[in-house]
Amino acid sequence: MRFYTFLITLTIFALGMAACSQKSPDTTVYENIDGYTFSNGELATFSSIAFQEGKVVKTANEGSLAGEYPDARVLDGEGNVMLPGLIDAHGHVMGLGFQELDVDVAGAGSLDSTLQMIGDYAEQYPDREWILGRGWNHTRWDINRFPTAEELDGAVTERPVWLSRVDGHAGWANSKAMELAGITADTEDPQGGKIIRDEDGNPTGVFVDAAMGLVESEVPARTEREREMALEKALQQMSSHGLTGVHDAGISVDDWNLYKNFADNGNMITRIYAMIGGAGDTFDQLSENGPITSYAEDKLALRSVKLYSDGALGSRGAAMIESYSDDPGNRGLLFASEEEMTDMIMKTASEGFQTNVHAIGDRANRVVLDAFANVKDSLGEQGLRHRIEHAQIVSLEDIPRFKELNIIASMQPTHATSDMNMAEDRVGSERIEGGYAWKTFLEQGTVLASGSDFPVENVNPFFGLYSAITRQDHQGNPEGGWHPNEAISRENALRSFTIDAAYAAHQEDILGSLEPGKWADFILIDRNYMEISREEIWQTKVLETWVAGEKVYSAEQ
Numbered sequence: 001m002r003f004y005t006f007l008i009t010l011t012i013f014a015l016g017m018a019a020c021s022q023k024s025p026d027t028t029v030y031e032n033i034d035g036y037t038f039s040n041g042e043l044a045t046f047s048s049i050a051f052q053e054g055k056v057v058k059t060a061n062e063g064s065l066a067g068e069y070p071d072a073r074v075l076d077g078e079g080n081v082m083l084p085g086l087i088d089a090h091g092h093v094m095g096l097g098f099q100e101l102d103v104d105v106a107g108a109g110s111l112d113s114t115l116q117m118i119g120d121y122a123e124q125y126p127d128r129e130w131i132l133g134r135g136w137n138h139t140r141w142d143i144n145r146f147p148t149a150e151e152l153d154g155a156v157t158e159r160p161v162w163l164s165r166v167d168g169h170a171g172w173a174n175s176k177a178m179e180l181a182g183i184t185a186d187t188e189d190p191q192g193g194k195i196i197r198d199e200d201g202n203p204t205g206v207f208v209d210a211a212m213g214l215v216e217s218e219v220p221a222r223t224e225r226e227r228e229m230a231l232e233k234a235l236q237q238m239s240s241h242g243l244t245g246v247h248d249a250g251i252s253v254d255d256w257n258l259y260k261n262f263a264d265n266g267n268m269i270t271r272i273y274a275m276i277g278g279a280g281d282t283f284d285q286l287s288e289n290g291p292i293t294s295y296a297e298d299k300l301a302l303r304s305v306k307l308y309s310d311g312a313l314g315s316r317g318a319a320m321i322e323s324y325s326d327d328p329g330n331r332g333l334l335f336a337s338e339e340e341m342t343d344m345i346m347k348t349a350s351e352g353f354q355t356n357v358h359a360i361g362d363r364a365n366r367v368v369l370d371a372f373a374n375v376k377d378s379l380g381e382q383g384l385r386h387r388i389e390h391a392q393i394v395s396l397e398d399i400p401r402f403k404e405l406n407i408i409a410s411m412q413p414t415h416a417t418s419d420m421n422m423a424e425d426r427v428g429s430e431r432i433e434g435g436y437a438w439k440t441f442l443e444q445g446t447v448l449a450s451g452s453d454f455p456v457e458n459v460n461p462f463f464g465l466y467s468a469i470t471r472q473d474h475q476g477n478p479e480g481g482w483h484p485n486e487a488i489s490r491e492n493a494l495r496s497f498t499i500d501a502a503y504a505a506h507q508e509d510i511l512g513s514l515e516p517g518k519w520a521d522f523i524l525i526d527r528n529y530m531e532i533s534r535e536e537i538w539q540t541k542v543l544e545t546w547v548a549g550e551k552v553y554s555a556e557q
Helices: 002-022 093-101 111-124 149-153 175-181 210-216 224-240 253-264 281-286 338-350 362-379 399-404 413-419 423-434 438-443 461-470 490-496 499-503 534-539
Strands: 027-031 034-039 042-046 048-052 055-060 073-076 081-084 086-091 131-136 161-165 170-173 193-197 203-209 243-251 271-277 292-295 300-308 354-359 387-390 408-411 448-450 522-525 542-547 550-554
Touching: 042 055, 086 448, 086 499, 093 131, 093 224, 093 243, 111 131, 111 149, 111 161, 149 170, 149 175, 149 203, 161 175, 161 210, 170 175, 170 210, 175 203, 175 210, 193 210, 203 210, 224 243, 224 253, 224 542, 224 550, 243 253, 243 300, 243 499, 243 542, 253 271, 253 281, 253 300, 271 281, 300 338, 338 354, 338 362, 354 362, 362 387, 362 399, 362 423, 399 438, 408 438, 413 461, 438 448, 448 490, 448 499, 461 490, 461 534, 490 499
Parallel strands: 027 073, 034 081, 086 243, 131 161, 243 271, 271 300, 300 354, 354 387, 387 408, 408 448
Antiparallel strands: 027 048, 034 042, 048 055, 081 522, 161 170, 170 203, 193 203, 292 300, 522 542, 542 550
């Protein structure tokens, strides 16, 4: 009798297991959506999507997939638009987080309002040893010059103040900060940097590019808790704006360890494709075990390096072939010669790392292209998909070399609409023809990966999509767009923030589109990006953000 009882029990168990194997309780079907994705390189639509174990199983263009997965969790998209998760191909994650913790003067439209914000922040945080922040932009003020330490003293005198410019390529110090750093008239300009001085040779309080280190060396290191808080804030910001991935342009050993800790604990809600900061000690430590193509189910990757060749246009640190049109005799700052740049890329590429070089001025871009050509002659075509970050002002004769050398143009559309108030003044009407040339790059077959360079620009990728399409500010100026011949289509703009951004990270087989087998990274938005008026695009709001089939942000929460 016991044997038969056992047999019946075993049979029931087996039948139960068989039934369970036919069910798919972990499958989710999102129906009643207006979906867009790239499929086999072409823009496609869908109205229903099924995903399982974090990855897309199937999309359908008519009706719902719920009937094919009877035990699935079914969600109603209420007719909203679904897009693949957006990828910012050039941002600074920790910089974004610290912007949330420090004083942020990016929105200040005058020197007086900037000083007021700094003074208010100092009063609000009386225990802060240093007042730190970023975002000032003197080209948007009416002073037509750099600000001074004396002016900053008017806001805070007793404590040191250090604020980086909006582009991160200049810093503004008060007198206390310069005193602690030992800055005097005798302090020499470091290589690749410049101390702004008055007519008597005295430092005025602004330090450009490499000269920033003279003051930054005195700034106390961030505490571990501050770093954790900054990362938490950055992840929240990115997911709330529809970013499911970011290429982090220059990380430290501490950054990587922090990211891994978050990923190990299940707290990494945005995928980070990290670039090692420089080819020196940081690279030596982080490259010890070779490139890391995937960590924690593709939440992290470490297979690229970020190098710098020059400064920024706004501070006239971008390296130009000829003098600045509005500053005769000044050709900017070149951080490395062709030989030095070649040596750095040879070092990183020889270890199998994609190398991404910041180059803004036409001289810097030419030097970097020459260096990449030298490396290719030595190492051959490695397929590492090297990139030039920004590629902002490029000589017309050098643009075709991007295609010849298979260099990805990693560019930031909002830079054009932020810089249009001064860019042509800096370089003149002829050189600007090779500036912010997105369409020219695309038409010659160069891969365009778009980003924002946050916190230099706003983290919201819909601002970048809008700028790419209109080349206008949010008030619709200038009429018709600034150099509108370089504007790109909605489809190409979306491609540059999705599948082509993924390609720029060697991740197009797993990210960038909602195709079967890829991670279910997607967003729901409140309006139809492909159909609304161009003027509305920057106003798009994200309703939900999903990463690997898990909702990481909801506007309703």
